[in-house]
Amino acid sequence: MSVLSSLSLPNSDILLAVLLVVVLVAAIHLFILKRTSICKLPPGPTPLPLIGNMHTLDLKRLDKHLMKLADVYGTVYTIYLGNRRTVVLIGYDAVKDALVNHAEQFAERSHLTVFETTAKGNGIIFGHGESWKQMRRFTLSTLRDFGMGKNTTEDRIIEETGHLIKVFESYQGQPFDATFILNSAASNILCSMVLGNRFDYKDSTFLTLIRIVHENAKFGASPKTQLYNIFPFLGFLLSDHKKVIENIKEFHVILKNVYNEYRSKVCKDNVRSYIEAFIIKQQEEDLKNTNLYFHEGNYLSLMTNLFSAGTETTSTTLLWGLLLMMKFPHIQKKVHEEIDAVIGKQRNPRMDDRKNMPYTDAVVHEIQRVANVFPLNLLHETTMDTHFRGYFIPKGTQVIPVLTSVLFDSTQWETPEEFNPSHFLDSNGKFLKKDAFLPFSAGRRICPGESIAKMELFLFFTTLFQTFCFCPPPGISASDLDLTPVIGLTSSPKHFKVCALKRGT
Numbered sequence: 417m418s419v420l421s422s423l424s425l426p427n428s429d430i431l432l433a434v435l436l437v438v439v440l441v442a443a444i445h446l447f448i449l450k451r452t453s454i455c456k457l458p459p460g461p462t463p464l465p466l467i468g469n470m471h472t473l474d475l476k477r478l479d480k481h482l483m484k485l486a487d488v489y490g491t492v493y494t495i496y497l498g499n500r501r502t503v504v505l506i507g508y509d510a511v512k513d514a515l516v517n518h519a520e521q522f523a524e525r526s527h528l529t530v531f532e533t534t535a536k537g538n539g540i541i542f543g544h545g546e547s548w549k550q551m552r553r554f555t556l557s558t559l560r561d562f563g564m565g566k567n568t569t570e571d572r573i574i575e576e577t578g579h580l581i582k583v584f585e586s587y588q589g590q591p592f593d594a595t596f597i598l599n600s601a602a603s604n605i606l607c608s609m610v611l612g613n614r615f616d617y618k619d620s621t622f623l624t625l626i627r628i629v630h631e632n633a634k635f636g637a638s639p640k641t642q643l644y645n646i647f648p649f650l651g652f653l654l655s656d657h658k659k660v661i662e663n664i665k666e667f668h669v670i671l672k673n674v675y676n677e678y679r680s681k682v683c684k685d686n687v688r689s690y691i692e693a694f695i696i697k698q699q700e701e702d703l704k705n706t707n708l709y710f711h712e713g714n715y716l717s718l719m720t721n722l723f724s725a726g727t728e729t730t731s732t733t734l735l736w737g738l739l740l741m742m743k744f745p746h747i748q749k750k751v752h753e754e755i756d757a758v759i760g761k762q763r764n765p766r767m768d769d770r771k772n773m774p775y776t777d778a779v780v781h782e783i784q785r786v787a788n789v790f791p792l793n794l795l796h797e798t799t800m801d802t803h804f805r806g807y808f809i810p811k812g813t814q815v816i817p818v819l820t821s822v823l824f825d826s827t828q829w830e831t832p833e834e835f836n837p838s839h840f841l842d843s844n845g846k847f848l849k850k851d852a853f854l855p856f857s858a859g860r861r862i863c864p865g866e867s868i869a870k871m872e873l874f875l876f877f878t879t880l881f882q883t884f885c886f887c888p889p890p891g892i893s894a895s896d897l898d899l900t901p902v903i904g905l906t907s908s909p910k911h912f913k914v915c916a917l918k919r920g921t
């Protein structure tokens with residue numbers, strides 16, 4: 417006879433007793449882990465078994481909530497998302513110290529359930545270890561070969577502004593939503609580098625790709641998807657992650673067709689695009705019978721990464737730009753004046769003009785700061801046991817380098833909560849670089865598209881304001897415009913309509 421049955425407890429009581437013991441052991445285990453002087457983890461709120469600190473977190477504005485917790489626990493602290501130990505970094509000093517001074521230690525990408533399911537560690541954004549290094553290196557060098565940071569990209573962007581302006585003109589000053597138009601323009605810059613051609617804004621495949629990127633930016637880090645990442649067993653109750661996974665499958669079907677089309681016509685002596693460069697590398701690996709890196713998994717993830725990262729980020733920033741310029745018409749007026757004085761109306765803006773346009777340059781930087789496109793950054797993970805600022809952070813710990821806390825750090829910005837282009841101007845009106853301007857993050861995972869994005873932002877913005885004056889639809893005043901962001905994987909403005917009024921020639 418067993419000990420339990422000798423106690424003659426009914427079955428449900430036995431179950432309850434076992435559950436209580438498990439919960440108690442888990443609580444003691446967490447408590448010891450947190451307090452023991454051997455570990456010296458950064459401090460933090462006491463977690464509950466299984467759910468960690470989830471019950472106290474505001475998942476809708478996690479960035480702001482995490483910043484508030486720093487008032488209690490300091491700029492480096494620990495929280496538990498479920499049973500996942502997570503170190504939070506708050507403010508410019510802590511984020512820079514981790515990502516730049518301890519670059520190797522903080523270089524890994526967090527393993528998030530939804531993206532592990534779809535990317536399986538492939539590609540760059542959700543890539544891990546040696547495969548990530550190889551794919552990142554290949555991408556940077558190939559995009560450079562196809563014009564990243566050079567005149568070729570500048571010419572492509574200028575060509576695209578022509579198409580963009582035509583679409584804006586077609587509304588003849590009537591209100592319209594610019595989201596998909598800006599998405600298409602930004603996406604086409606990537607398409608021309610990756611595929612060697614641009615798409616018509618009405619092309620049905622192109623529209624599908626853009627819809628998927630847009631939806632995944634919305635659902636990829638929604639509160640429901642965050643819950644799924646932490647408690648995958650609750651997946652059957654939640655919906656957003658299913659949409660993300662379905663979307664990525666649909667994206668991959670299109671990418672496989674694109675691959676077959678290019679594979680049949682690629683020529684080693686005349687490589688014209690990123691995708692062709694990938695196929696050539698794949699053929700070289702095939703000959704060596706290795707197939708280590710240039711396989712289908714990496715192809716699908718790389719292409720998905722470039723379309724997603726290259727489309728939503730830049731276009732959302734431009735969307736914020738339109739909204740902010742409508743909200744602050746006196747700043748828009750000064751931008752118009754500088755464009756008229758330096759470029760005039762007869763020729764296209766070029767990157768070379770930027771050095772003579774400190775005010776517009778400052779406005780574009782301030783738009784990026786306030787747009788704060790990745791409020792939580794993309795989540796990192798430690799690659800090894802790490803000693804950081806007197807604490808010990810074990811290998812595999814999830815890390816959140818909160819970018820809102822850098823771009824709105826009150827020790828770095830005079831008026832962090834205000835839209836204030838003077839943040840980027842010295843007392844003589846010259847452009848001023850700011851160390852805490854880190855919308856592209858820093859360190860090993862720093863955005864590889866930074867130079868393309870900066871070119872796009874300056875040229876699209878300047879050309880749009882050279883051609884149009886932007887104002888809210890009739891009946892809506894500047895003070896009615898709402899700057900509260902909608903937070904998903906990225907932070908975007910609430911839906912709004914804009915009137916693009918052609919400026920005199």
Ligand code: HEM
Nearest residue numbers: 540541725726729730789790794855856857861863865869
């Ligand atoms: C305004 C535009 C953009 C912003 C604000 C932005 C910002 C960021 C940020 C914050 C990260 C995460 C860095 C980290 O993990 O520490 C990132 C990663 C990345 N971005 Fe961008 N990005 C922009 C445009 C682009 C463009 C145009 C491309 C296309 C080439 C691109 C490609 C990527 C890729 C592939 C990664 C993953 C890097 C890695 O994990 O190694 N981004 N970006």
